Amino acid sequence: MSELDYKHVTAVLVDWIRDKITEAGANGAVVGMSGGIDSAVTSVLCKKAFKENTLGIIMPCHSSDKDLEDARLVADAFDIKYIVKDLGPVFDNFIELLGADSQTGDDMAVANIKPRLRMTTLYYYAARNNYLVVGTDNWSELTVGYFTKYGDGGVDIAPLGRLVKTEVRELARYLGIPERIIQRPPTAGLWEGQSDEKEMGFTYEELDRYILTGKATGDTRSKIETLINKNRHKVSPLPVPGRESII
Ligand SMILES: Nc1ncnc2c1ncn2[C@@H]1O[C@H](COP(=O)(O)OP(=O)(O)OC[C@H]2O[C@@H]([n+]3cccc(C(=O)O)c3)[C@H](O)[C@@H]2O)[C@@H](O)[C@H]1O
Ligand SMILES: Nc1ncnc2c1ncn2[C@@H]1O[C@H](COP(=O)(O)OP(=O)(O)OP(=O)(O)O)[C@@H](O)[C@H]1O
Numbered sequence: 001m002s003e004l005d006y007k008h009v010t011a012v013l014v015d016w017i018r019d020k021i022t023e024a025g026a027n028g029a030v031v032g033m034s035g036g037i038d039s040a041v042t043s044v045l046c047k048k049a050f051k052e053n054t055l056g057i058i059m060p061c062h063s064s065d066k067d068l069e070d071a072r073l074v075a076d077a078f079d080i081k082y083i084v085k086d087l088g089p090v091f092d093n094f095i096e097l098l099g100a101d102s103q104t105g106d107d108m109a110v111a112n113i114k115p116r117l118r119m120t121t122l123y124y125y126a127a128r129n130n131y132l133v134v135g136t137d138n139w140s141e142l143t144v145g146y147f148t149k150y151g152d153g154g155v156d157i158a159p160l161g162r163l164v165k166t167e168v169r170e171l172a173r174y175l176g177i178p179e180r181i182i183q184r185p186p187t188a189g190l191w192e193g194q195s196d197e198k199e200m201g202f203t204y205e206e207l208d209r210y211i212l213t214g215k216a217t218g219d220t221r222s223k224i225e226t227l228i229n230k231n232r233h234k235v236s237p238l239p240v241p242g243r244e245s246i247i
Helices: 006-023 037-049 065-077 088-098 113-129 139-144 165-175 196-200 204-213 218-235
Strands: 029-032 054-058 081-084
Touching (some): 006 037, 006 165, 029 037, 037 065, 037 165, 054 065, 054 113, 088 113, 139 165, 139 204, 165 204, 196 204
Parallel strands (some): 029 054, 054 081
C-alpha cells in the first residue's frame, strides 16, 4: 500500500525517541512487552536509542504462556533487559474488592483493568529509573481509538503513532523480528479468543487503506467512522468548562 524506506524510518524513529526522552530530562525507556508485534518493534527501537537504558516489563495477567514465551524471545534476540511481573494475583484481588465477576469475558469494565494495572506498573519503573514510558500504539489504533483510555493509551510518547499497522509489520521485518511474532493474529489479549479484526469488524488492511487513501467500501467506511467518532475523546485534550462561562 505504501512504500517506505525502513532504514530511514528506523533512523528517524530512533533519533526521535532519543530526543524526546532527553528533552524530558529522562535517560531511558520502559516498555511493556506483550509478545506481540507492536511492543516488539517499539522495544527494539528503544534499545537502539538507549542501549543500556531500555527496560522491558513482561506483565502476564491471566495471559497465555505463549505470550510470555514470545516476549522473552524478542528480549533475548535483541538483548533487551527485562523483568517479569505477574499481575494475575493483583487483578484477582482487585476484582474481588470491586465485587466484580472476573469470568465475564468481554465485559469491558473488567477487561480494561488489565491494561490499567500494566500502566501503573510501567509508571512505577519509569519513576524509579528516571525513564519515560514508551507506548506501542500505532496510527491505525490511534485513529479508531482501539486502545484502553489510560491503560495502554496512558503513555509518555508513542513512536509508532504515525505508522499504520501494515507498515509496522514491514518495519518489524526490516528490524529482523522473528517471523512467528509478525504472523501472530493481532489481539489485545483481554479475553480468550479475542481478535482485533473480529472486534472492530474490519481488517487492518481496510483500515490502513482508509487512513492512507481515504478509500473504503460503504459498510467498512461507516464502521470505521463510527469508531472514530465514538472514541475521539481518547485523543482529544481533557474537556474543561470555559473560564468565561464561570466568571
Ligand atoms: N464522549 C466522551 N468524552 C469523554 N470520555 C468519554 C466519552 N465517552 C466515553 N468516555 C470514557 O471512556 C471510557 C471508554 O473508554 P475505554 O475505557 O478505553 O473502553 P472501551 O473503548 O470501551 O474499550 C477499550 C477498547 O480498546 C481495545 N483494546 C484495549 C487494549 C489494547 C488494545 C490493543 O489492541 O492494543 C485494544 C479493547 O478491546 C476495547 O475494544 C468510558 O467508560 C468513559 O469513561
Ligand atoms: N502481557 C503483557 N506484558 C507486558 N505488556 C503488555 C502485555 N500485554 C499488553 N501489554 C502492553 O500493552 C500494549 C497493547 O497490547 P495488546 O497486546 O493489547 O495489543 P497490540 O496493540 O496488538 O500490541 P502488541 O502487538 O505489542 O501485542 C502492548 O504493546 C504492550 O506494551
